[in-house]
Amino acid sequence: MDTPAVPMPKDDRERQILEKLTLIRDDLLLLKRDRTKYIRTQDVMLLYDKLVDQVKQLNEIRKGEHHSENQLDKVLESCFQLISLFFMTIGRTTEVPAAYALTSTIKRLLDHLTESRLFSAKDLHSISNTLSKLDSILQNADSQHSPYLVELLAKRETLCKSMLTNLRKQLEELDEPLQEIYERLISILRSMSLANTKAKFSVTEVQKLRSKLQEISDSMVDGKFVDAEGREYRGSHVVSDLLRRCLQWSDIVLEKKGVIPEAFKDKYNILINIRNELEKLSITQAWSLRETDLYDFQRQLDKIDEARGADGNWLDQDGQLAELYVQRTLLYLIRRSYGYIYYLMNSSEPVSEALLPIYNQLQTLKRCLIEVKNSGGVGSVRELYPYSMKLNSIDNMRVDGKFMVGNDIPEGQGSVTDLLAECFDLAYDLRVAAEEKEEGGDESPAPPAVAQ
Known part of the structure; x- marks a missing residue:
């Protein structure tokens, strides 16, 4: 396991906890990789209890004070992520630990939706429903689960709800007729990005999508969306800007025809493989998914996503920024993959993999x-x-x-x-x-x- 380059704890007591957490994480990884037998509840609970014990000791040391992030926090996050997926795997999907991984993925999705400003009402509706389920889990949390974990999840949920509210406000700024056009544009944009990342690029497919954009453009009057009386709809400038971005993207996609520069080919291939594997799992998940497998996909995605600079772009080996085509293509694959992970977690059945x-x-x-x-x-x-x-x-x-x-x-x-x-x-x-x-x-x- 590669831990991100963050400093070691300065406190000797924290260093001791870090050593024990590292052992717990390694045990969780070994258990995850063992395909010779089903994952048993008692094995998971034994490691969970050890984890909770270390969290109690850490809380006593820090006493609620804010500390700058160190390696202990990173390893602790990995432990919680793994234990959360294990709770899903053994069928305890309605308990607090199971909610941890889902909140991580929801937060990541909301970050991307906020950054890109490209989302649909359906996206927000799904996340809202999931947050309501998590709210119910937190309200029914019993004493056997760590108060630290409950508090952490409650804070995350509050943050996610706040981000969701801000995104909803953006859609509410559009008059109702424009919301439908906005949804169509988002759908067309995603279809183009999908066509752009297929193994065999189809010019015809992208041209058909571009013609749909042109139909929407032709319905405008003097560059604006107006009603039957010629009055400009509220939010017309937002939708017209999105249409402009869609048309620009269609031109770029038709020019590049799915060819990624050599400098970013490795990242692209990794993301394509992740997307394709997750897509297969989304179809056959009932028969082939072990939720703990999602951990490896998340780690790879997080690593590539977090390698972006402050401007949200990647650099090649010579320190040159990725061109717009590369940036958008990689971001689409990352966001699509997080979406699959969210779907797979949400679809986890309240049944142990043994049953x-x-x-x-x-x-x-x-x-x-x-x-x-x-x-x-x-x-x-x-x-x-x-x-x-x-x-x-x-x-x-x-x-x-x-x-x-x-x-x-x-x-x-x-x-x-x-x-x-x-x-x-x-x-x-x-x-x-x-x-x-x-x-x-x-x-x-x-x-x-x-x-x-």
């Missing part, structure tokens, strides 16, 4: 049964046999009503049991409907009425 295979099978069964029900049910009870056999085989896996893995009782028993019950209920409803159909089919039809 995920069963949980995922039940999710698939439930979708199939709902699809059968919505398409008119089954023609006979016999058609339900495959579903019933699968449900019974899963039900028979329980020992004293619990799903066991070896001698362990993994987290998420309630979620799996509830899902199993839902599937049984759906199958029962379909069986009853099929039996009624069969009984109705056995009855002799009434003779036709004879005209007198």
